[in-house]
Amino acid sequence: MLEWWDIVLRLGVATLTSGAIGLNRDLHGKPIGLRTLGMVGLATSLVVLIASPASLEAGQLSDATSRVVQGILTGIGFLGAGVIVHGDQHKVKGLTSAACVWFTACIGVVCGLGHWRLVGIALVIALLLLMFGGPLERTLHGLFGGKPPDDTQPN
Template sequence: MTEWDIALRLAVATAIGMVLGLNRDLHGKPTGMRTLGLVGLGAAIAVIAVIDPALPGGHPDAVSRVVQGVLTGIGFLGAGVIVRGTGEAQVRGLTTAACTWVTASLGVVCAVAAWSVIATALPLLFFVLLLGGPIEKGLHARFGGRITAEPPTEGRRPD
């Protein structure tokens, strides 16, 4: 792997994270361009460090262990943006947490240069982020569902 190849993989992982972060910024969410840019970059760095034969290391299981560690660790970072306010029935931050996890996954994919996966995943990701909310609201309105859960009344189990 050349230095230019490494730079390209890291740059694409960072750029993808920053674009996803911009979406979160525009929606006033707690993670933004810098955070998700760093998540993508960090995931790519961790994987490149074990797949580049010029770098020390080289255990046969190293890549799978690093990927597992990155995705597990990012799960904890994502959990930090999930909140439930006092007295609120609604949990907030799930989409942002999922976006953080997907950003790390895409950073891993950039590190292994699986560009066809990136080309397929990005349109799907933006479809969900940009159109998922309106589609979900429309379906709830059409079929009589509620957008948010209401707290159960005392002595009654939720449906």
Template sequence: MLDWTDILQRLGAATLAGGLIGLNRDLLGKPVGLKTLGVVGLATATVVLLATASGDPETISTATSRIIQGILTGIGFLGAGVIIRTPHGSNVHGLTSAACTWLAACVGIACGLGQWRIFLVALAIAFVLLIVGRRIERWLHRMLGGKSDPDHASPAPASPGDTTPH
């Protein structure tokens, strides 16, 4: 059985790794950032820990494994539904929401399997990341000189016949 420290290290490392990858993408002006990929890293590590929580690979049956795979595939499609590209195609919104949708499924699986330590640590890390992630992104943008401040992106140019307010 995994102890609290091991769970925290594994989920924390996955969140950090995903966040660093997201920071790289964000600094290059891509539509994903620290929070989004941090949540994805956390979610995937949570699912993997669920599969190996007891240290005995036989603990989760093949039927349970197939159920988990089906849930995660279905949630991937649901998450894709919350991603929106603006009419001018310059901004993408909803990526963190999609990642959070997937994480919610992962913690639901943790609850269903009774893996309370994994559930609690994943949820705590997720809330810390979601609450302070934007502030960390802004600070890192100032320190590292990213392409644009994530909160002050320039609006998409209006098309010639566009009379709608922006």
């Protein structure tokens, strides 16, 4: 059985890291934010913990936990699809936010498994991508030509 501090750590880190991604989305005026993605990370971490706490202590992924993870990652697509909006002239908006929903579910799973280095590295890379990816795309479009994205706001 996991210790109380380990449960709090796993659930807390899942909520905080997922919430950080949500804060980025909220600051960019997207329809998803800190609370929503924080809840996604918390819920997925919780489900992984409940699936097989004994195997988590041993550092293994049991068959039951593997099936739970597969179900989470399949089902979370429906939440992500809810933030994709088809606008006028066949424009699709919200793909980055949908990807963030899926990413925070993955972060929750990894927190539930207690792989802290993976959580830290993935969070840093994701935040760097979210902060600098849009400006980099626009710069590269300017350098190499091509049609820049139609949106005026960074994703």
